[in-house]
Amino acid sequence: MNKIAFIGAGNMARAIIIGLVNSGITPQDIIVANPSETKRLNLATEFGVLQTNDNIKASEFADVIVLCVKPHFITDVCFQISQAIDIAGKLFISVAAGTTVAQIQSALSKDDTLNLAPVVRVMPNTPSQLGLGMSGLFASKEVAVEQKANAEKITNAVGKSIWLDTEDKINNIIAVAGSAPAYYFLFMEAMEQQAKQYGFSAEESRMLVQQTALGAAQMVAHNSAPISELRANVTSKGGTTHAAIERFKADGIEEIVKNAMNAAIARAVEMAK
Known part of the structure; x- marks a missing residue:
């Protein structure tokens, strides 16, 4: 693995750094750039990585530059980097939703559209903070085989990942994995509220729901086995589980889930315009 710079020190950067260090990457091969001194120093103190408030310094240091800034900052950051240093040979990895490869490459190009920077878009999710993430990756055609392997190693340090053959499938990853932890939280929240209605305490309700979800x-x-088979195995016809499942179906759970996931995709498309 080459030297890695993280531009931004938020939760996703932190999660990836933890995964990389735990997987054996030398902390001194990682640098974090962020305006917030507190965030930088916390990462440096906890994990031994380098830190700076200078995006240019971090980018000069690294072979792989992970862009962890908010989507509306990313093109400005890329333009700043490209105007200050020679980016030839560097791989750019973006975890920003709604910012396309073309937009990133344009900001990095210095108007040289014949030599576009290699860019990998990654859509991770928040369980990456626990090493249980699920990411989708899309590589521009400029990404070399070794660079692709490095990108995969970074995402696999915080969970599992799959490669996508077209960029538009990033939006599908958002619907299926990126936004999906919140779907489960919503379902768990509803169950927790109902458990309280049955007279369980707040602590008991939380434990009942989270342990069942974990199991x-x-x-x-x-x-x-297929998930449908696992569900069928615990759904005896005419029993209590069967009654609950039939109520879910009658109330249209499949349509609710489909509509929610399609809404996530539609919003992702809007954000990319």
């Missing part, structure tokens, strides 16, 4: 997820992770 269900682990059963899926440790069993290659």
Whole structure:
């Protein structure tokens, strides 16, 4: 693995840094650039990485530059870097939703459209903070085989990842994985509220819901059977689970889920315009 710069020191940068250090990457091969001294120093103190308030200094240091800034800042940051240093041979990895490869390459190009920078777009999700993330990656045609391997190593340090053959599938990843932890939280929240209505305490309700969700997820992770089969295995016809499942279906859960995921994709498309 080459030297890595993180432009931005938010939660996703922190999650990836933790994963990289835990996977054996030398902390002194990682540098973090961020205006907030507190965030930088916390990462440097906890994990031994280098830190600076200078995006240019961090970019000069690194072979791989991970762009972890907010989407509305990313093109300005890329333009700033490209005007100050020679970016030849550097790989840019973006975790910003709604900012396309073309937009990033344009900001990096110095008007040289014949030599575009290699860019990988990554759509991670928040469980990356626990090393349980799910990411989708798309590489521009300029990304070399070794650079692609480095990008995958970075995302796999915080979970699992898949490569996408077209950039528009990043929006599908947003719907299926990027935004999806919140879907589960919403469902768990509704169950927790109902548990309280049944007379369980707040602590008991939380424990009942989170342990059941954890157990269900682990059963899926440790069993290659289709999820539909796992569901059927615990749904005896005429029993209590069957009654609940039939109520969900009657109330249109499949349509609710489809519409919600399509809404996420539609918003992602709007953000990219």
